[in-house]
Amino acid sequence: AAALTHGHELGYIPAAMFVHMIYLLSHHSDISVLDAVKDAKRTISTLFPKAKHLHRLTELVDRAIALSANPKVRDLDAIKELGEGWVAEETLAIAIYCSLKYSDDFEQALIAAVNHSGASSSTGAVTGSIMGTYLGYSSIPDKYIENLELKNVILELADDLYHDCIWNKAWLCAKGG
DSSP states (O other): OHHHHOOSHHHHHHHHHHHHHHHHHHHOTTOOHHHHHHHHHHHHHHHOTTOTTHHHHHHHHHHHHHHHTOTTSOHHHHHHHHOOSSSHHHHHHHHHHHHHHTTTOHHHHHHHHHSSSSOHHHHHHHHHHHHHHHHOGGGSOHHHHTTOTTHHHHHHHHHHHHTTOOOOHHHHHHTTO
């Protein structure tokens, strides 16, 4: 889907990496965020071996991993080094940094992801997706959920995606579509 709206390979390859990470984190309870990142990096290198700009993404991901492991690096400095999140590879790298640095704390990861002057809504959304998938729905503080618009629709969609729901005409008719 990302290739339909983003013709540049750094628009759709980070999306593929992100989806692979989400799949791993949602279907394998014994995998860490770091392991999901490393596996996704290997997978996209296999899926897109001739991509001209793949090195830009993999270098940013490697930098995000290194920065997240350094306790002396401040979040704003790390994020500034990774970019502002206005392009997909920077958004994913920032989300990976925040998710690795605060892998046991949904709220801290989200706070780090949105407190910068770049595309904070994008970096927050991607970080929230990674962390929510990794830690589970119950790890999300109530203040982020209680007034969420369309919460039931979002939960149903998430459940359908998790269970690999195949949308077809019969399914849409059964749902009233």
